[in-house]
Amino acid sequence: GMRTHLAKLFLYIFVPFAIALLILLVGCALWIATSSKASRTTATLLKLIMPPFLQLFFVAYPLVTTVAFDSFPLYVFEDNSFLKADVQVEYGSAAYDNVVSWAVVAIVAYPVGILVIFGALLFAARDAIMNKQPTALSESIAFLHREFEPHMFWWELMEMLRRLVLVGLMVLYPRKILQLVLGTLLSAAFLLFQVQASPYVE
Numbered sequence: 089g090m091r092t093h094l095a096k097l098f099l100y101i102f103v104p105f106a107i108a109l110l111i112l113l114v115g116c117a118l119w120i121a122t123s124s125k126a127s128r129t130t131a132t133l134l135k136l137i138m139p140p141f142l143q144l145f146f147v148a149y150p151l152v153t154t155v156a157f158d159s160f161p162l163y164v165f166e167d168n169s170f171l172k173a174d175v176q177v178e179y180g181s182a183a184y185d186n187v188v189s190w191a192v193v194a195i196v197a198y199p200v201g202i203l204v205i206f207g208a209l210l211f212a213a214r215d216a217i218m219n220k221q222p223t224a225l226s227e228s229i230a231f232l233h234r235e236f237e238p239h240m241f242w243w244e245l246m247e248m249l250r251r252l253v254l255v256g257l258m259v260l261y262p263r264k265i266l267q268l269v270l271g272t273l274l275s276a277a278f279l280l281f282q283v284q285a286s287p288y289v290e
Contacts, residue, residue: 093159093174094187100155101194104148111140131224138228145202146231150251152198157256159191199252206232207245217241240287250278 115137119128162169162179169179177183209229210217216226218238226233233241254271261267 093171093177094183094190096173097155097159097187097190097194100148100152101190101197104144104152107144108141111144112137115140134224134228139231142206142229142231145198149198149202149248150255152194153252153256154259156191156194156198157259159187160260195256199256203245203248203252206248207242210242210245214241235289236287237289240285243285243287246278246281246287250274 115133119133119136158173159171161172163172163175171177171179171184171187174187177187209225210232213223213226213229213233215221216223217233218241220238232244236243253274258267258271261270
C-alpha cells in the first residue's frame with residue numbers, strides 16, 4: 089500500500105515535521121551541553137535551531153507543493169475519471185475525497201503556511217535588517233535575507249511565490265499548451281521585475 093499517491097502524500101507531509109522535531113531535540117541537547125548557564129539564553133538557542141529549521145522547510149516547500157498539487161489532475165473518460173498520480177483512485181470515490189482532503193492540508197501547511205511564517209519572521213526583523221543592526225532574530229533568519237540588498241530583504245518571498253505558481257498552480261490547468269504559454273509569460277514577467285528590482289547583493 090506504500091505505492092499509492094496518498095501514502096506518498098503522507099510521507100511528504102510528515103517526514104519534514106519528524107526531522108524538525110529531531111533538529112529541536114539535538115539543538116536543545118547541544119545548547120545545554122556546550123554553553124554555560126550564563127550564556128544559555130533564548131537568543132543562543134534561536135541562533136542554533138532556527139537556521140536548520142528554515143533550510144529544512146525551504147527544501148520541503150517545492151517538494152510538498154508538487155506532490156500536493158498532483159492530487160488534482162485527472163484522466164477524463166466518457167464514463168468516469170481517474171487521478172493521474174494514482175489511476176486506482178476514481179473521481180468521486182471515497183478514496184479520491186481522502187486524497188483531496190489531505191492535499192488541501194498539505195497546501196495549507198506548506199505552500200501557504202511556510203510563506204506566511206517566513207513573511208512574519210522577515211517582517212518582525214525588518215528594522216534590524218534594513219538598519220544593519222543585527223538582532224538575535226535577524227541573525228537566526230539570515231538564511232532568508234543575507235543574499236539580498238537590505239531594502240529588498242523580502243525578495244525570498246517573491247521567489248517562493250513564483251515557485252508556488254509555476255510548480256503548483258500551473259498543474260491545475262488541464263491543457264498543456266496553456267500551461268506552457270502561461271508559465272513562459274509569468275517567468276518573463278518575473279524576470280523583468282527581478283532585473284528592475286536588482287535585489288541581489290552579488
